[in-house]
Amino acid sequence: GVDTTVRMLAAVAPKYLNDNKIVVRNMPGGGGVIGQTAGAKTDADGYNLLAFSSSVLSNPFTKNASYNHLSFALIGMYGYDPEVLIVPAGSPHNSIKDFLEAGKVKKITISTSGHSTSHHIASLVLSEKTDVDFTYLHNKGAAEQIQQILGDHVDATMMGISEASEYIKSGSLKSLGIMTAERDASFPDLPTFIEQGIDIEWGALRGLAVPASTPLGIQQKLAEAFRGIIQDPENAERMAIAGYPISYRSPEEFREYVVSVVDNLEQILPSLKAQ
Numbered sequence: 169g170v171d172t173t174v175r176m177l178a179a180v181a182p183k184y185l186n187d188n189k190i191v192v193r194n195m196p197g198g199g200g201v202i203g204q205t206a207g208a209k210t211d212a213d214g215y216n217l218l219a220f221s222s223s224v225l226s227n228p229f230t231k232n233a234s235y236n237h238l239s240f241a242l243i244g245m246y247g248y249d250p251e252v253l254i255v256p257a258g259s260p261h262n263s264i265k266d267f268l269e270a271g272k273v274k275k276i277t278i279s280t281s282g283h284s285t286s287h288h289i290a291s292l293v294l295s296e297k298t299d300v301d302f303t304y305l306h307n308k309g310a311a312e313q314i315q316q317i318l319g320d321h322v323d324a325t326m327m328g329i330s331e332a333s334e335y336i337k338s339g340s341l342k343s344l345g346i347m348t349a350e351r352d353a354s355f356p357d358l359p360t361f362i363e364q365g366i367d368i369e370w371g372a373l374r375g376l377a378v379p380a381s382t383p384l385g386i387q388q389k390l391a392e393a394f395r396g397i398i399q400d401p402e403n404a405e406r407m408a409i410a411g412y413p414i415s416y417r418s419p420e421e422f423r424e425y426v427v428s429v430v431d432n433l434e435q436i437l438p439s440l441k442a443q
Contacts, residue, residue, distance in 0.1 A: 169330065170374055173247055173412050174219045177394075180403045184396040199223060199284075201233050208235040212379040214386035217243065220377040222286045225429050229437055230284040237426050240377035243390045245422040246398040247374030247407075248415035249328035251290040251347045252358070256320045257340055264345045264364045267324065271300040276323040279305045279316040286372045287313070287326040290347060292436045297366055317341060328372055329355070330411040347371060370432075374412075375422055391419050 171194065178190035195203035200223040207218030218224070218240065228236040253264065261267040270276065280288040283306045295302055305322055307313045310331060317325045318340065329352060335341035336355065345361045346352055347370040361368045376394055378387065395416070397403065404414045417425060 169247070169249065169328075169372070169412060170219050170221050172410065173374055173407060176403055176406050176410070176412075177246070177397050179406075180400045181397050183400070184393045199227060199231060201227050201231050205234055207377065208239040208379055210379060212382040212386075214378060214382060214390055216378070217390070218377045220245075220373075220375040222289075222372045222429070224377075225426065226284055226286075226289060226433060229433050237430055239380055241380050241382050241387050242419045242422040242426065243376040243378060243387065244394045244398060244419060245373055245375035245417035245425065246394075246414060247412055248371050249330050249374075249412075250352070250369070250371035251287065251326045252329050252332050252336075252343045253294075253324060253345050253361075254317060254327050254332055254335070254341050254343050255324045256317060257342050258320070259323070259342060261344060262342075263359075264361060264366060267344055268298055268300050271302065275301060275303050277303045277305055279307060279313050279322040279325045281310045281313040282306055282308065286328070286370070289433070289436070290326045290368075290370045292439045293368055293370055293432055294361075294366070296436050296439065297368060333411065370429075373425070373429075375417075387419070 174192055178192055181190045182188060195206055204218065204224050204227065210216040220240065225237055227233045255261050261270060278291050280291065282288065288304065291302055291304065305316060307316065313325055316322045329346060332341065332343060333354065336343050343358055345364055346355065346358050347361050347368050349362065349369055351360060352358060378390065398414060398416050407414055
């Protein structure tokens, strides 16, 4: 989702950057560490930005990373893909309460798209908040994860709402709750975790950042330009059609959210290393 959405931003960027274009450069490797390290150490001139995702926050806890969230100045957040708790269509569980009560009697198996992914971390946060332990089946990507739950080989999984939506709408899978402050407009009948008594907001974030040493004046100019890019009607429409609705947060709001995520990661760190 990060690569796709950044390219969507790039398509409308010249209108807000004095006809300057954004060139997207992919730097794979190390679960994102290589590109994120480059983003932290690049020239602090405002011409080099990092596509900031949730892994920028989790990698310092799970991998040998030389940076953390304080290595970056945040320009703006444009996307948020909240996690949903998914069970097979024929599951006897119809609420998070049912699900957790069952987990106290018999340990529940949850599939993930990989260790320390947003889906895995969301499950660990749920476990931490409720004192219900789960068994994890880590897969090599989302395709395997989805096959496990569609095939009824596991009890549950966590997915982003963008990837889960087609399965929920078709009835091939069932969702018990979404990790947002308010109900999703596309799924008005899907209750939040908070409504069901569990104070969790969690999901994959997408934003933009520059090295922390970037002069404040440059940060402010970039923030203003990218607010326009992100909220551009053409961009917003394209992203919504592609399943990536805009969720804009200013640099200050973005930082506040990042700090809350890091606080949660620190709480679940022992479990993250063990499971």
